[in-house]
Amino acid sequence: xxxxxxxxxxxxxxxxxxxxxxxxxxxxxxxxxxxxxxxxxxxxxxxxxxxxxxxxxxxxxxxxxxxxxxxxxxxxxxxxxxxxxxxxxxxxxxxxxxxxxxxxxxxxxxxxxxxxxxxxxxxxxxxxxxxxxxxxxxxxxxxxxxxxxxxxxxxxxxxxxxxxxxxxxxxxxxxxxxxxxxxxxxxxxxxxxxxxxxxxxxxxxxxxxxxxxxxxxxxxxxxxxxxxxxxxxxxxxxxx
Amino acid sequence: xxxxxxxxxxxxxxxxxxxxxxxxxxxxxxxxxxxxxxxxxxxxxxxxxxxxxxxxxxxxxxxxxxxxxxxxxxxxxxxxxxxxxxxxxxxxxxxxxxxxxxxxxxxxxxxxxxxxxxxxxxxxxxxxxxxxxxxxxxxxxxxxxxxxxxxxxxxxxxxxxxxxxxxxxxxxxxxxxxxxxxxxxxxxxxxxxxxxxxxxxxxxxxxxxxxxxxxxxxxxxxxxxxxxxxxxxxxxxxxx
DNA sequence: ATATATCGACTTGTATACAAGACGGTATTG
DNA sequence: CAATACCGTCTTGTATACAAGTCGATATAT
Numbered sequence: 288x289x290x291x292x293x294x295x296x297x298x299x300x301x302x303x304x305x306x307x308x309x310x311x312x313x314x315x316x317x318x319x320x321x322x323x324x325x326x327x328x329x330x331x332x333x334x335x336x337x338x339x340x341x342x343x344x345x346x347x348x349x350x351x352x353x354x355x356x357x358x359x360x361x362x363x364x365x366x367x368x369x370x371x372x373x374x375x376x377x378x379x380x381x382x383x384x385x386x387x388x389x390x391x392x393x394x395x396x397x398x399x400x401x402x403x404x405x406x407x408x409x410x411x412x413x414x415x416x417x418x419x420x421x422x423x424x425x426x427x428x429x430x431x432x433x434x435x436x437x438x439x440x441x442x443x444x445x446x447x448x449x450x451x452x453x454x455x456x457x458x459x460x461x462x463x464x465x466x467x468x469x470x471x472x473x474x475x476x477x478x479x480x481x482x483x484x485x486x487x488x489x490x491x492x493x494x495x496x497x498x499x500x501x502x503x504x505x506x507x508x509x510x511x512x513x514x515x516x517x518x519x520x521x522x523x524x525x526x527x
Numbered sequence: 528x529x530x531x532x533x534x535x536x537x538x539x540x541x542x543x544x545x546x547x548x549x550x551x552x553x554x555x556x557x558x559x560x561x562x563x564x565x566x567x568x569x570x571x572x573x574x575x576x577x578x579x580x581x582x583x584x585x586x587x588x589x590x591x592x593x594x595x596x597x598x599x600x601x602x603x604x605x606x607x608x609x610x611x612x613x614x615x616x617x618x619x620x621x622x623x624x625x626x627x628x629x630x631x632x633x634x635x636x637x638x639x640x641x642x643x644x645x646x647x648x649x650x651x652x653x654x655x656x657x658x659x660x661x662x663x664x665x666x667x668x669x670x671x672x673x674x675x676x677x678x679x680x681x682x683x684x685x686x687x688x689x690x691x692x693x694x695x696x697x698x699x700x701x702x703x704x705x706x707x708x709x710x711x712x713x714x715x716x717x718x719x720x721x722x723x724x725x726x727x728x729x730x731x732x733x734x735x736x737x738x739x740x741x742x743x744x745x746x747x748x749x750x751x752x753x754x755x756x757x758x759x760x761x762x763x764x765x766x767x
Numbered sequence: 768a769t770a771t772a773t774c775g776a777c778t779t780g781t782a783t784a785c786a787a788g789a790c791g792g793t794a795t796t797g
Numbered sequence: 798c799a800a801t802a803c804c805g806t807c808t809t810g811t812a813t814a815c816a817a818g819t820c821g822a823t824a825t826a827t
Contacts, residue, residue, distance in 0.1 A: 306781090
């Protein structure tokens, strides 16, 4: 079988391996609903699509499997893990636990980290200065990730990053409504206020409510979006 | 190259793949200090030792890499990640955060889960009924894992299990002293008491102190044990 | 003697060949 | 016609071949 669209780098690899790029490509396809939850596909299909051989494809797939995005059926192909809202809600709750712990540490610090002011510059702004582009989801993710990273425990930050990445696929859907974006700005602002004043319990309560609200909103939207995606793309799995 | 000691199953694989067994074997070797932190080794060596080819070996190694046990140097071999006590302490702190969150949920439940009584049967026993075998570390791990699992959030339980597994290599060292085993029994007992009486804050405080104590004890012991291991095994990496 | 250039053994990354089981369609048998 | 056995196709798991780069030892030049 000849390589289809060999997006291999010339010379050699420039920092990232072929397996890593296949990994990123596949995850992007899942996030873009180009591969729908429940879809079946084979390693050979992915190899042909990406222009790589099965070896790096398998490495990428097994990594995605460990991370919960796909699963393998013994000698019967791969499948995008179907949505399980219970799992997503549990992951939201993990976020609440980790981020509240981060808040406790942040408030206990002798001096507030400079990162806090940087966040205030972004989020504590009047209505006309607010951004509404589709990259809002990334900014929101960056906000919460920054809180945990600044708390000082890098292992906790790594775990939190993985959890955030995992629910990013549905969290994005929360930023398609203008009212939800407004609410995000408002809530981030008051959280940062409470943090600046070292009101630990208050900040934790605001943060918990903020995440829980997002969790509940997303559940409603996801079903709708999934339905739309199923209509746009035909039912054929990876061959768009 | 012919297979050395092919511990491959006859017929076919009975549930677990070759890659998984190589993974388990390597992790065991690391836990047994047969592969010491800092040791260098190659895929070919592991393949010869385990009787598998490089393919499943690579899969096992990359999984261990994702989990933080080994790292790969581009075309220069693999290395057991050297001990980093800062990382271990951070992981201990993650355990405190997760297990305290579990306690909060357990105390908030309308009725205590039956697992609580099972744990009391094990840990709330008089001195002569206590076990002192080397499997204590596993029992201790099971205690803490059970708390988080019983709290209901399975994703949190999975993360907690990974963290516990990661620090298990040094946590075992805490159970080589009889006084530490005694303390573990005592502390588990009072934690279970507080849980049964739904004293949330008290149980959290006891649990935090219990984990923090273990964290501090282990740091002291680890250096000693590492020194001993280095003396027993020669300096040659995997070829014992 | 010392510094440098070159070469070769060894490493991982990737591609391909082979093995063994799953699954569905088809032919066969009642 | 219905049920069943069989066989070919397709799948992943594993082994091996090839590619490209690293690193140290050795020889050479200054």
